Amino acid sequence: MKSNGRIWFPAGVLVSLGLGWFGFPAMLYRAEPQPVAFSHKAHTGQKGGMKCEDCHALREDGSFSGIPGIEKCAGCHASAIGSTAAEKRLVDEYVSQNREIPWLVYARQPENVWFSHAAHIKLGKLTCEQCHGEHGKTDTLRPYEEDRISGYSRDVRGNPGGKKMKTCEDCHGRCGVGQQGCLDCHK
């Protein structure tokens, strides 16, 4: 029987590429939806008019507050604003019970990484958008993706695949800062 290599070979290449390109990454990461449907757009847009710093602030000692606690939400959402099902869930399950929302933090660093927002904002004069992109204007939270092997978050800066040491190194190299020792950023 004559094998038809002209068809089978490219088809095999395509299948392998497809598996490597789409199948493997899907296998490597586990996606999980965020516990609450949160819209940054609703808060920062015309309706809310809030700034990033209103919720995510630097503390006096330079540490970063991260995601605000439930008391911050309760400041406005003590009772439901609007009548969506998600809003009702937020008030019933979290605000009225004074329970913290178990957010899945995209930007959580591995335990051996030291990252200081203060150094980047105060000394580097970076804006939030330079690293986090348009995250503050998005309407939905994308699913949290966790590396099945390391347990680390896949994306730290709003762009999938963005959380690599290379990203840090590139910027530090361009700006000529802190590329001296491993322990500048590792602990």
Added chain:
Amino acid sequence: MTMDTKRKRPARYGMVIDVDRCTGCGACMIACAVENNVPPAQPEATDRTGITWVRVYQIHNGASFPENRTAFVPVMCQQCGHQTPCVSVCPQQAVDVDRETGIVGQMPQRCLGCRYCMAACPYHARYFNWWDPVWPKGMERTLNPAVAPRMRGVVEKCNFCQGRLHAARERAAAAGRAEPKPGEYVPACVEACPTAAITFGDLADENSAAAEQARGGNTFRLLQKLGTEPKVYYRSSRPWVHQVAQQDFGRRKKEEIRG
């Protein structure tokens, strides 16, 4: 207001340990272990296999009674400034000398556990994790979040409390400064010493107390003949301490031991 947002010149952090003041109490060793997440020793650990980033050695002048004298010498990583032995032998580039601070840094995640650096270190200041770290139940809540625990199979050592340098840098950054002011960054052992025997500071800053003491009389460094230019200085008014410091007094405790 001027903002000092760029680093001026590289620092050379170092310390001067006054041997005449050291009482051998071991508070530095405890403070160090607590600060740097060194777990309690395994029951089967020995002097050779246990982990103590700073180790207080007792030295003797070798004379018999009534001329016998003893002293205590805390030995941590000496932060060698010239041809740092551990850096030159590491096949993994898991050790580097930070050009900004002069601190010899160890990256446990890169370490493959060959222990070549331990053989190279003339001060026996490097330690191998023979076991996975285990904290008694409840004690894991006392872990310092500024320091990542290490795993079995890697080497670790003193890095002048890098976590404290990070914290000090973050506080400085919040105030708009690139580097902490003198005194804002102090390792745990320095802080814990009840007799204030350790003076820590930037040796490159001529006005720092550490630089002043290092320049002063009666100072010496361990195994000076090797030319490793450690950034840890010692001082004593007793000549015999100077002599013993030039011998490899850690060897008996660290190498010639079974188990």
